[in-house]
Amino acid sequence: MKILIGTPIHICKDYCMERWLENVSKLEYPADFMMVDNSPGLEYVEKVKGYCTKYGIKNYKIEHLELPMEQGVFERVARSREIIRQEVLSHDYDAWFSWECDQLIPTNSLGKLVDIIKSGNFQIVEVNSWAREFPDEPNTDGGVALFKRELLERHSFILESRTVLGVPSAWETGEAKFREQAIKNGGGYVKVYGVISPIYHLDK
Amino acid sequence: MKLNLGCGKEHKEGYVNIDIQEPCDLKHDLRTPLPFADDSVDEIFSEGNVISLFSLKEWRDLKKEMARVLKVGGKLEIILLDFEYVLKAFLDNKNGERWGLWWLTIFSGQENEYNFAKNGFTYEKLVADLFDEGMVNFSRKREIGGDPRFIHLICYKQSHDQKIKETMKILIGTPIHECKDYAMERWLENVSKLEYPADFMMVDNSPGLEYVEKVKGYCTKYGIKNYKIEHLEINQAQGADERIGRSREIIRQEVLSKGYDAWFSWECDQIIPLNTLDKLVQLMEEGNFAMVSQGSWSRKNPANPENELGCALIKRVCLEKYSFLLEEYWDLTRSWHAGARWFKNRLLKGGDSYVEICGVITPIYHLDG
Numbered sequence: 001m002k003i004l005i006g007t008p009i010h011i012c013k014d015y016c017m018e019r020w021l022e023n024v025s026k027l028e029y030p031a032d033f034m035m036v037d038n039s040p041g042l043e044y045v046e047k048v049k050g051y052c053t054k055y056g057i058k059n060y061k062i063e064h065l066e067l068p069m070e071q072g073v074f075e076r077v078a079r080s081r082e083i084i085r086q087e088v089l090s091h092d093y094d095a096w097f098s099w100e101c102d103q104l105i106p107t108n109s110l111g112k113l114v115d116i117i118k119s120g121n122f123q124i125v126e127v128n129s130w131a132r133e134f135p136d137e138p139n140t141d142g143g144v145a146l147f148k149r150e151l152l153e154r155h156s157f158i159l160e161s162r163t164v165l166g167v168p169s170a171w172e173t174g175e176a177k178f179r180e181q182a183i184k185n186g187g188g189y190v191k192v193y194g195v196i197s198p199i200y201h202l203d204k
Numbered sequence: 205m206k207l208n209l210g211c212g213k214e215h216k217e218g219y220v221n222i223d224i225q226e227p228c229d230l231k232h233d234l235r236t237p238l239p240f241a242d243d244s245v246d247e248i249f250s251e252g253n254v255i256s257l258f259s260l261k262e263w264r265d266l267k268k269e270m271a272r273v274l275k276v277g278g279k280l281e282i283i284l285l286d287f288e289y290v291l292k293a294f295l296d297n298k299n300g301e302r303w304g305l306w307w308l309t310i311f312s313g314q315e316n317e318y319n320f321a322k323n324g325f326t327y328e329k330l331v332a333d334l335f336d337e338g339m340v341n342f343s344r345k346r347e348i349g350g351d352p353r354f355i356h357l358i359c360y361k362q363s364h365d366q367k368i369k370e371t372m373k374i375l376i377g378t379p380i381h382e383c384k385d386y387a388m389e390r391w392l393e394n395v396s397k398l399e400y401p402a403d404f405m406m407v408d409n410s411p412g413l414e415y416v417e418k419v420k421g422y423c424t425k426y427g428i429k430n431y432k433i434e435h436l437e438i439n440q441a442q443g444a445d446e447r448i449g450r451s452r453e454i455i456r457q458e459v460l461s462k463g464y465d466a467w468f469s470w471e472c473d474q475i476i477p478l479n480t481l482d483k484l485v486q487l488m489e490e491g492n493f494a495m496v497s498q499g500s501w502s503r504k505n506p507a508n509p510e511n512e513l514g515c516a517l518i519k520r521v522c523l524e525k526y527s528f529l530l531e532e533y534w535d536l537t538r539s540w541h542a543g544a545r546w547f548k549n550r551l552l553k554g555g556d557s558y559v560e561i562c563g564v565i566t567p568i569y570h571l572d573g
Contacts, residue, residue: 116491116559119487119490119491120487120490120561120564122561122564128552179562182562182563183562183563183566184563186563187563187564188561188562188563188564188565188566189561189562189563189564190559190560190561190562190564191511191559191560191561191562192491192493192557192558192559193548193551193552193557193558193559193560194494194551194552194555194556194557194558195491195493195557195559197555197557
């Protein structure tokens with residue numbers, strides 16, 4: 001399975017970026033790596049490149065998306081994901097590994113997810129982390145998830161399509177739409193709890 | 205068709221002799237997928253310690269490939285070094301050959317880039333690895349040609365469904381109540397047709413014993429014989445969550461006391477495909493999950509999938525650790541979902557893993573009055 005690790009990044013996550021990139025550098029499953037920076041200006045791109053050098057990450061691509069900051073986080077993340085989606089589609093990847101830059105995971109995580117997605121021929125495998133607001137509550141919101149290419153071929157991340165559905169902007173509306181589509185496609189999705197452990201959801 | 209994997213110079217008559225180096229019938233790198241269709245090979249043979257030449261990952265891939273191409277009932281025969289024997293022989297300097305025979309036996313001849321050992325097996329390890337791929341009926345021939353260094357293993361491929369049906373003893377267990385009578389007859393018809401062999405228990409928490417008799421009548425109508433029905437008399441003012449929690453606890457005790465491997469929690473208002481339990485068992489075994497829960501659709505919000513033990517397979521090990529008594533729902537307010545959420549949280553905190561699937565088993569009809 002040819003996989004792209006694709007992650008929107010922003011300067012507001014700099015508190016965890018270095019630890020996360022070290023984690024990325026140690027992931028066992030061979031995959032390409034793309035970040036889409038939606039911070040204001042180009043300075044943060046250079047800083048992240050420095051982290052990559054420090055941790056020996058060479059096989060990566062970093063794009064910058066300049067957006068007015070008043071558009072809000074959902075718009076920034078969705079448009080960044082859309083760039084990743086286009087990369088998956090145009091470079092023949094079999095799947096997108098969505099991995100938020102504030103989550104530290106075991107180095108064998110991606111291999112496990114690949115095994116699971118193959119075993120059930122699922123469209124999505126989502127991994128639980130723990131909600132930061134409610135630490136007792138397991139949370140699966142696409143922070144660590146594997147999406148099959150065929151799902152990305154049918155659906156984009158641009159927000160206009162969500163408002164057509166009448167769903168208000170929120171962290172989870174994009175994921176909900178993809179889950180719904182996974183069911184319509186016939187493969188279904190799976191949420192796994194405790195399979196990938198430990199996961200650290202970093203906070204300032 | 206028969207395959208001789210990593211044949212070297214030892215070609216076998218009637219086999220496709222495969223090796224990375226010629227002469228051979230088929231030149232092929234065994235670190236890549238075998239060029240044969242699924243279920244197309246009658247027999248696979250490998251000797252000369254070939255499989256120890258693969259790294260852990262390469263061996264994982266190769267054993268999957270062997271299982272893939274073998275027909276159901278196909279034979280797998282492997283002759284290889286007994287790693288434990290050889291290590292002991294090295295340590296004991298058996299026959300004064302520590303740095304000769306035994307060193308070479310452990311690390312291979314290394315006369316070319318392919319002949320380097322990267323792995324080692326005992327009989328038990330090999331059985332465990334191959335069992336994972338659906339191989340069964342293992343037998344061992346000791347001391348091939350009088351040489352104690354080798355183990356000689358024979359096994360056969362069995363269909364995954366057969367393996368599962370022999371390995372997991374399941375109780376279908378369901379709290380019932382007369383308020384669900386609108387769904388009960390259709391549901392029991394569904395139960396009667398389920399393909400996976402399982403025992404069946406209901407716990408009636410309706411007021412009085414009348415509803416038990418009515419349900420027995422439904423069971424007779426649909427030819428259900430292998431079942432048990434218990435009655436739990438409980439103050440109806442206590443509410444549904446209390447009634448269900450205590451009914452589940454009775455089911456849990458049945459699972460624990462009767463040696464069941466898992467409980468199939470199946471609400472009596474959900475109509476499911478007949479192969480549902482087979483699929484859940486398969487997923488549970490493949491991922492070694494403690495629980496597999498299939499989502500149904502919320503009746504209040506039909507676009508919203510619900511995963512609240514309405515159709516879930518739960519391993520015995522979970523039930524050994526956690527009960528369903530409501531007193532223990534210490535940090536959740538009472539609701540339909542409190543018991544299920546509490547149970548899942550306890551699983552996670554206890555270090556177990558579970559999966560929630562949606563759209564995998566379809567269609568599911570969540571009946572309403």
